Amino acid sequence: MINTIHRMKHRRDDGGINGFTMIEILIVIVVLGILSAVVIFALGGITGKTAQASCAADGSTVSTAMADFKTQNVNIAVSMTGLINGTVANGNSPYIQSWPNNTPHYAFELSTAAGTPTNATAANQLEVSITPAGSVNAATQANYNPYTGPSSCLGVS
Numbered sequence: 001m002i003n004t005i006h007r008m009k010h011r012r013d014d015g016g017i018n019g020f021t022m023i024e025i026l027i028v029i030v031v032l033g034i035l036s037a038v039v040i041f042a043l044g045g046i047t048g049k050t051a052q053a054s055c056a057a058d059g060s061t062v063s064t065a066m067a068d069f070k071t072q073n074v075n076i077a078v079s080m081t082g083l084i085n086g087t088v089a090n091g092n093s094p095y096i097q098s099w100p101n102n103t104p105h106y107a108f109e110l111s112t113a114a115g116t117p118t119n120a121t122a123a124n125q126l127e128v129s130i131t132p133a134g135s136v137n138a139a140t141q142a143n144y145n146p147y148t149g150p151s152s153c154l155g156v157s
Helices: 002-013 022-043 046-072 080-085
Strands: 106-110 126-129
Touching: 046 080, 046 106, 046 126
Parallel strands: none
Antiparallel strands: 106 126
16 A cells, blocks of 8 residues: 555656545545635624615615605605505606515515504504514514614614
């Protein structure tokens, strides 16, 4: 066995064998695996932060669209349909292109009356559901709270 190793070493040194040994390849694979594990671990918390930033941006966009709608349509109640389709007063141009949706992280709703959706304090108010964190869906988004700014999205994960 030792003779075989010496023979292969001489052939390799003489240029008769090109390439890497199995051990060299395995070492490279192990090092790459360790590096990828470190990167994945370091980026693990980023998704919660991006969902939180996305919630704040979506809330700000809809709040601005609602303010524009109220300015141009003093006698018309704000509605999702009016925000998305526009009104005659603005030439049927949409105030927002689509209603923001990022389940399971958060969901937005426009209250239709006090108490609808749950916890709504006034009609035509933007509400955000972030509980239970990370699992908001049609069945669990019963707890809405008024969207008052980016701080309303602090529990998003």
